[in-house]
Amino acid sequence: MEEKSISDIIEEYLKQILGESSQIEIRRSEIANHFDVVPSQINYVIKTRFTIQHGYLVQSKRGGGGYIRIERVNLLDNVDVLNSLIQAIGDSLSERDAYDIIRTLYDEKVLTRREGDLMLVALSKQTLNVNDSNAESRLRARILISMLNRLRYES
Amino acid sequence: MEEKSISDIIEEYLKQILGESSQIEIRRSEIANHFDVVPSQINYVIKTRFTIQHGYLVQSKRGGGGYIRIERVNLLDNVDVLNSLIQAIGDSLSERDAYDIIRTLYDEKVLTRREGDLMLVALSKQTLNVNDSNAESRLRARILISMLNRLRYES
DNA sequence: TTTCATTTGACTAATTTTGACCAAATTTTA
DNA sequence: TAAAATTTGGTCAAAATTAGTCAAATGAAA
Numbered sequence: 001m002e003e004k005s006i007s008d009i010i011e012e013y014l015k016q017i018l019g020e021s022s023q024i025e026i027r028r029s030e031i032a033n034h035f036d037v038v039p040s041q042i043n044y045v046i047k048t049r050f051t052i053q054h055g056y057l058v059q060s061k062r063g064g065g066g067y068i069r070i071e072r073v074n075l076l077d078n079v080d081v082l083n084s085l086i087q088a089i090g091d092s093l094s095e096r097d098a099y100d101i102i103r104t105l106y107d108e109k110v111l112t113r114r115e116g117d118l119m120l121v122a123l124s125k126q127t128l129n130v131n132d133s134n135a136e137s138r139l140r141a142r143i144l145i146s147m148l149n150r151l152r153y154e155s
Numbered sequence: 156m157e158e159k160s161i162s163d164i165i166e167e168y169l170k171q172i173l174g175e176s177s178q179i180e181i182r183r184s185e186i187a188n189h190f191d192v193v194p195s196q197i198n199y200v201i202k203t204r205f206t207i208q209h210g211y212l213v214q215s216k217r218g219g220g221g222y223i224r225i226e227r228v229n230l231l232d233n234v235d236v237l238n239s240l241i242q243a244i245g246d247s248l249s250e251r252d253a254y255d256i257i258r259t260l261y262d263e264k265v266l267t268r269r270e271g272d273l274m275l276v277a278l279s280k281q282t283l284n285v286n287d288s289n290a291e292s293r294l295r296a297r298i299l300i301s302m303l304n305r306l307r308y309e310s
Numbered sequence: 311t312t313t314c315a316t317t318t319g320a321c322t323a324a325t326t327t328t329g330a331c332c333a334a335a336t337t338t339t340a
Numbered sequence: 341t342a343a344a345a346t347t348t349g350g351t352c353a354a355a356a357t358t359a360g361t362c363a364a365a366t367g368a369a370a
Contacts, residue, residue, distance in 0.1 A: 039359075041318080060359060061359080064327065066326090115270055122301060151273070219335065
């Protein structure tokens with residue numbers, strides 16, 4: 001018999017509810033109370049078992065009426081292309097390389113013209129306007145990678 | 156979305172009335188009384204949910220016969236409103252305000268879902284990852300304004 | 311034993327709710 | 341008409357209500 005940790009049990013519980021609707025909203029303290037654990041354990045479960053790599057999107061709100069929302073998302077077909085591009089970018093990216101990548105994605109019909117244009121202006125030297133040229137390239141890389149990661153799935 | 160806080164419920168109520176006519180006039184104390192909250196909570200709801208970033212204009216008058224007027228404005232074909240939006244961004248923009256603006260543009264069908272999502276991740280705190288919080292907000296403002304202008308002057 | 315995962319709790323951050331006090335416009339009264 | 345009273349809405353900050361972070365302690369596995 002496998003000895004399940006309480007984290008495993010909470011994961012199972014959440015996934016069971018997620019089986020009924022593709023999106024759930026929970027109150028952290030309620031779940032914590034239900035399983036008799038400290039509230040931060042819910043964060044632990046989410047961080048280790050409901051990541052985007054697992055196919056889940058998580059959003060939350062604090063304060064009165066606060067919640068944690070977990071949504072199951074569909075991974076798309078282009079994942080391989082995107083992954084290899086993300087690898088190639090690394091942690092630094094020139095404006096020219098950004099253009100080439102976006103152009104490629106447009107040619108591959110991963111992006112529409114408008115999407116590509118929006119991405120390009122966001123990555124332009126003029127927009128970023130960072131003093132240090134290395135910092136600028138690193139920032140450009142971070143932004144493009146984030147956008148490519150976003151393209152890997154849909155809600 | 157599950158509405159939970161009383162502020163959410165008041166927001167929903169006002170938007171429902173706004174669905175019938177594009178402009179409403181309310182008496183603050185009446186609404187407060189109706190939902191059994193202090194009057195200033197109405198100000199809170201308006202300040203957090205009916206800003207120009209959300210696509211609303213608010214005017215009010217004090218004294219006898221006083222009112223709060225909320226008007227739904229159209230960002231699509233009203234150049235002035237779009238300008239005031241860009242002006243409201245100024246040179247600094249929080250992640251929350253960015254979300255509100257992009258959400259509004261999506262609701263107005265200026266953006267597709269995918270375009271909005273791409274813009275949001277590009278503007279997220281995590282992506283920008285700037286040490287100085289002021290610098291981060293200024294960068295966020297530059298990027299969003301660039302993207303908005305790109306949409307604006309599109310052929 | 312060493313390493314990795316889980317559990318806990320103290321501290322932090324964001325959002326909403328409440329109430330005391332302020333300001334403006336109108337109405338009443340002198 | 342001028343002052344006073346009344347009727348509205350505005351501001352701001354404290355309190356209350358959620359969730360997030362991080363690292364120490366504990367447990368499990370290799």
